[in-house]
Amino acid sequence: MKKPKHKKEFTKSEPVKADPINRRDFFNKSWKWLGIIAAVEVTGMFTGFMFSGKSKNNSNPKQLLEAGPVDSFALSSVSAFMGGRFYLARQQDGGFIALSLRCTHLGCSITWEETHKRFICPCHSSAFDISGKVLNPPAARALDYYPVMIENGIVKVDIGILMERNTFRKDQLQYA
């Protein structure tokens, strides 16, 4: 007698066993991937270093922060811009400098003392004058600063570039 076409025959088969993991293959592949990831990271670091612009001071492309019109800053005055993490100091001769608020000793935040016309660090009492020059150790270097630009009478500070220095020089000031 003929069997109906659509009926399947089921046969008993052996259960399928998963291949056991070959540990040597697993470790070989892991090492290969770790090697590739490390190579990519090293390449990224190298190209970042090579094309980052000016020496080690650079971190980002221009990040201009508008501080305000030139005339709104009196001679020999200091204005705090805590969001930008700098003090904009206008010197007696009209020059501007944007001083980092990080002490160059161990990085505490400095504060401006109007009565003594100086920056003071609360951690170990380093003091700096209005241009950022060291008045009192243990800090050995002048305060770091950000480049200032003056465009159409507006003072702008590039907070993407922190400039390191040992001491104050007049060419670090920006004039209107």
Ligand code: FES
């Ligand atoms: S961190 Fe400023 S004096 Fe030490």
